Amino acid sequence: MRVxxxxxxMSGPKKPKIDWSRMEEADNFAKxxxxxxQGKYDDDSFxxxxxxxxxxxxxMTGDYAMVRIKLPAGEVYPHQLERIAQLSEQYSIGSAxxxxxxxxxLHWVILEDVSEILRALAEVGLTSREACGxxxxxxxxxxxxxxxxxxxxxATPYALATARFFLRNPMAQNLPRKFKFNFTCCxxxxxxxxxxxxxxxxxxxxDGRKQRGFKIFLGGGLGNKSYVGHQLEDFTLxxxxxxxxxxVIRLFDRMGDRKNMARNRMRYLVHxxxxxxxxxxxLKERAIVRATQSVVTHLDVDKMPDEIRRPxxxxxxxxxxxxxxxxxxxxxxxxxxxxSGYRSxxxxxxxxxxxxxQLKALAGMIGDFSAEGxxxxxxxxxxxxxxxxxxxxxxxxxxxxxxxxxxxGALTMAVPIGCSGTTSCNLxxxxxxxxxxxxxxxxxxxxxxxxxxxxxxSIKISGCPNSCGQHGIATIGFFGxxxxxxxxxxxxxxxLLGGRSDGEARLGDTCLRVPAKRVxxxxxxVIELFKANKKPDDDLKSWIHRIVNSSGDTEIKTVADIKKAxxxxxxxxxxxxxxxxxxxxxxxxxxHTKTGKGECAx
Amino acid sequence: xxxxxxxxxxTTDTDSLRSEIRDKSVRVVDVRRRxxxxxxxxxxSVNLPLADLLSDDSPERVQKxxxxxxxxxxxxxxxYDDTFGALASRVAWTLEYLGHSDVTLLDTTYSNWKSLGLxxxxxxxxxxxxxxSVSLQPGILATSDYLESAKERDDVILIDNRxxxxxxxxHIPGAISLPYLTLASRDRILRPKGEMKRLLENRGITGSxxxxxxxxxxxxxxxxxxxxIKSAGLPNARLYVRSFKEWxxxxxxxxxxEDASYWDLSAE
Numbered sequence: 102m103r104v105x106x107x108x109x110x111m112s113g114p115k116k117p118k119i120d121w122s123r124m125e126e127a128d129n130f131a132k133x134x135x136x137x138x139q140g141k142y143d144d145d146s147f148x149x150x151x152x153x154x155x156x157x158x159x160x161m162t163g164d165y166a167m168v169r170i171k172l173p174a175g176e177v178y179p180h181q182l183e184r185i186a187q188l189s190e191q192y193s194i195g196s197a198x199x200x201x202x203x204x205x206x207l208h209w210v211i212l213e214d215v216s217e218i219l220r221a222l223a224e225v226g227l228t229s230r231e232a233c234g235x236x237x238x239x240x241x242x243x244x245x246x247x248x249x250x251x252x253x254x255x256a257t258p259y260a261l262a263t264a265r266f267f268l269r270n271p272m273a274q275n276l277p278r279k280f281k282f283n284f285t286c287c288x289x290x291x292x293x294x295x296x297x298x299x300x301x302x303x304x305x306x307x308d309g310r311k312q313r314g315f316k317i318f319l320g321g322g323l324g325n326k327s328y329v330g331h332q333l334e335d336f337t338l339x340x341x342x343x344x345x346x347x348x349v350i351r352l353f354d355r356m357g358d359r360k361n362m363a364r365n366r367m368r369y370l371v372h373x374x375x376x377x378x379x380x381x382x383x384l385k386e387r388a389i390v391r392a393t394q395s396v397v398t399h400l401d402v403d404k405m406p407d408e409i410r411r412p413x414x415x416x417x418x419x420x421x422x423x424x425x426x427x428x429x430x431x432x433x434x435x436x437x438x439x440x441s442g443y444r445s446x447x448x449x450x451x452x453x454x455x456x457x458x459q460l461k462a463l464a465g466m467i468g469d470f471s472a473e474g475x476x477x478x479x480x481x482x483x484x485x486x487x488x489x490x491x492x493x494x495x496x497x498x499x500x501x502x503x504x505x506x507x508x509x510g511a512l513t514m515a516v517p518i519g520c521s522g523t524t525s526c527n528l529x530x531x532x533x534x535x536x537x538x539x540x541x542x543x544x545x546x547x548x549x550x551x552x553x554x555x556x557x558x559s560i561k562i563s564g565c566p567n568s569c570g571q572h573g574i575a576t577i578g579f580f581g582x583x584x585x586x587x588x589x590x591x592x593x594x595x596x597l598l599g600g601r602s603d604g605e606a607r608l609g610d611t612c613l614r615v616p617a618k619r620v621x622x623x624x625x626x627v628i629e630l631f632k633a634n635k636k637p638d639d640d641l642k643s644w645i646h647r648i649v650n651s652s653g654d655t656e657i658k659t660v661a662d663i664k665k666a667x668x669x670x671x672x673x674x675x676x677x678x679x680x681x682x683x684x685x686x687x688x689x690x691x692x693h694t695k696t697g698k699g700e701c702a703x
Numbered sequence: 704x705x706x707x708x709x710x711x712x713x714t715t716d717t718d719s720l721r722s723e724i725r726d727k728s729v730r731v732v733d734v735r736r737r738x739x740x741x742x743x744x745x746x747x748s749v750n751l752p753l754a755d756l757l758s759d760d761s762p763e764r765v766q767k768x769x770x771x772x773x774x775x776x777x778x779x780x781x782x783y784d785d786t787f788g789a790l791a792s793r794v795a796w797t798l799e800y801l802g803h804s805d806v807t808l809l810d811t812t813y814s815n816w817k818s819l820g821l822x823x824x825x826x827x828x829x830x831x832x833x834x835x836s837v838s839l840q841p842g843i844l845a846t847s848d849y850l851e852s853a854k855e856r857d858d859v860i861l862i863d864n865r866x867x868x869x870x871x872x873x874h875i876p877g878a879i880s881l882p883y884l885t886l887a888s889r890d891r892i893l894r895p896k897g898e899m900k901r902l903l904e905n906r907g908i909t910g911s912x913x914x915x916x917x918x919x920x921x922x923x924x925x926x927x928x929x930x931x932i933k934s935a936g937l938p939n940a941r942l943y944v945r946s947f948k949e950w951x952x953x954x955x956x957x958x959x960x961e962d963a964s965y966w967d968l969s970a971e
């Protein structure tokens with residue numbers, strides 16, 4: 102009897118508590134595509150409909166779509182991953198992609214097949230509804246929520262309840278633009294200040310008793326122009342969570358810009374109006390919302406704790422020696438939980454991509470190793486198995502090794518984020534996706550993942566100035582563009598330094614433009630400068646933080662000094678000297694910029 | 704027109720096959736490799752490895768082969784494999800092309816047959832040579848010349864059954880992509896009829912058209928698709944049996960998806 106069979110016979114696989122799907126949406130989608138192809142639906146209406154159902158356009162073609170599967174709070178169950186694996190083989194490219202917002206994406210899907218995917222997702226309780234378009238996008242929650250040592254309480258049930266309340270809710274079907282909620286566990290693991298609504302769980306003594314609530318940040322977000330969010334008030338009580346959310350959405354719906362697509366995210370409204378005024382409006386609106394609900398409206402927060410039961414396992418698995426690389430993997434891919442004896446294991450992917458076979462294997466491992474029987478997608482294009490007992494880690498490592506999922510570095514700078522770039526996106530100017538993979542391969546080879554000085558830093562890459570790759574909050578961020586020498590074009594990136602999304606959230610400062618084929622040497626040079634100039638207790642993140650605040654006190658004092666030091670590396674050679682310089686990663690044709698219409702705004 | 708048995712049956716389910724075996728009213732053909740067959744197989748089945756067939760699939764040779772397997776014009780034949788029905792389909796199609804109409808596919812794979820706990824043994828049945836006539840069915844075959852002119856017609860749909868990345872990279876101009884993995888359901892080599900019809904209808908593959916399938920090299924994946932189309936009740940299907948490999952070797956025109964680095968999205 103295999104381990105997995107034993108588990109099933111003992112307790113059975115865990116099933117999701119919430120069904121996010123509606124089967125009839127699949128039929129409706131199929132019907133609407135037919136009407137559209139027959140010319141009975143105009144382009145704009147169809148595009149809005151398609152996006153509302155989670156099907157995004159694809160680079161330079163109307164034949165294909167990308168289906169974005171929402172995983173509210175990042176929760177996903179083994180049978181759901183198996184289904185996604187199967188769908189990727191049937192309708193996509195045999196790989197699936199984990200996004201930065203806890204979605205899973207299937208690319209290069211034929212538009213006419215989307216309804217088949219929606220149907221198959223509905224069978225396992227998943228949806229792509231409102232994953233795109235002017236709606237409330239996937240409600241995120243930290244992959245460490247519930248296991249983080251620094252959190253005050255687990256925000257997961259609140260994230261799920263919020264997702265459930267707003268999904269298909271009429272008040273969120275036609276917003277001026279997309280709208281995002283991020284729940285987090287603590288300041289360090291947070292992404293609370295760079296989103297429309299960011300929430301950090303807090304416990305405060307109110308009226309003599311300890312009460313749950315949140316620190317709420319509003320009006321942040323990354324994009325062509327990025328902003329850091331503002332804290333609404335010192336403490337927002339748990340029962341005000343929904344009223345506050347509703348108030349903010351009502352204000353955005355009423356006052357948001359519906360004309361200028363480039364400036365209609367809520368952060369522009371907040372910025373243009375001024376925070377004080379916006380804050381005031383939110384507090385007033387919340388009082389109105391609270392007073393005028395005709396029926397009692399509340400979040401359905403399921404506080405029943407999840408069952409944690411370590412899967413039963415035949416103890417002597419051959420007793421073979423732990424494979425090479427285990428210590429490195431343990432150090433760079435796993436995090437201790439607050440529950441003693443357990444760790445969370447983050448899977449290192451390359452720019453979020455995973456094959457169907459790997460997904461299937463992973464689904465099996467979740468059942469065999471996670472005491473919570475499900476997994477969580479993370480903020481950095483990855484997925485985490487939590488509640489893995491420390492005694493089981495060597496065996497899990499061996500299993501991951503067998504399917505090529507045991508690469509080190511998930512929790513370090515050696516594993517960058519890269520948006521999909523020219524692999525599928527209409528707006529992309531460069532192949533940011535491949536660049537992220539190239540950096541990762543090089544940096545793992547250089548063992549940067551084992552360097553404690555680099556661990557908390559990050560590299561994030563977007564293929565255009567829009568921020569799907571989150572370059573603005575990276576220690577070292579890049580966004581793509583084109584440049585030319587005479588008539589010859591090459592892929593080029595703007596480098597930013599010092600961005601962060603934690604308690605000291607700030608956006609990176611632009612440093613200089615770096616040709617795509619020089620990005621790796623430039624990052625290595627920055628690291629060398631850091632090593633040469635650091636103080637004993639500096640890490641790269643703190644060192645760069647000091648420099649962007651112009652308080653460096655060695656040879657490298659400011660961003661301008663870094664620019665000067667790395668500048669020589671960025672000088673383009675002639676095409677005769679180095680023809681490869683003029684090709685973007687993953688392409689053997691001369692580089693040229695080519696874009697279509699974006700759909701981030703419906 | 705429905706060449707494939709009078710009732711237009713495409714597949715045989717496990718229960719029916721078991722009773723036909725008991726009644727000795729069927730010739731079961733295992734198209735796996737010789738070694739796999741020798742190890743174990745469905746009782747009473749004979750072995751016709753696909754590679755053996757493909758080494759020379761001229762009508763004369765195929766005629767001899769099936770005669771030696773004890774198949775005559777009236778024999779009811781069921782073919783199975785362990786490759787999601789693709790190899791079995793290619794063999795079934797070959798029989799059909801030769802003029803043998805009573806041939807169906809086992810609706811599941813040999814692995815699944817075994818995992819259901821159904822009978823298997825390693826006995827090699829004694830078979831006697833039987834006579835089989837040749838009555839070629841050119842209506843189910845597409846050659847490259849035929850395809851080249853047919854694909855310009857409005858009532859012809861050309862389907863590429865390779866995986867999506869291969870299709871994006873290179874395909875016959877005008878083809879639509881329907882990867883072979885879309886055709887199966889959980890433990891059946893083909894979806895139930897209603898589901899198959901829905902899938903095809905969504906893609907505009909309907910009864911009024913002539914449908915030509917092709918895949919990478921020898922017509923296995925597209926053989927399965929050929930039967931998928933017939934299983935949905937669409938009678939007018941052809942297999943471009945030499946498929947993309949020949950098309951490419953003949954240096955006929957191809958098309959590709961331009962301006963996107965889709966390969967870099969793959970985790971392979």
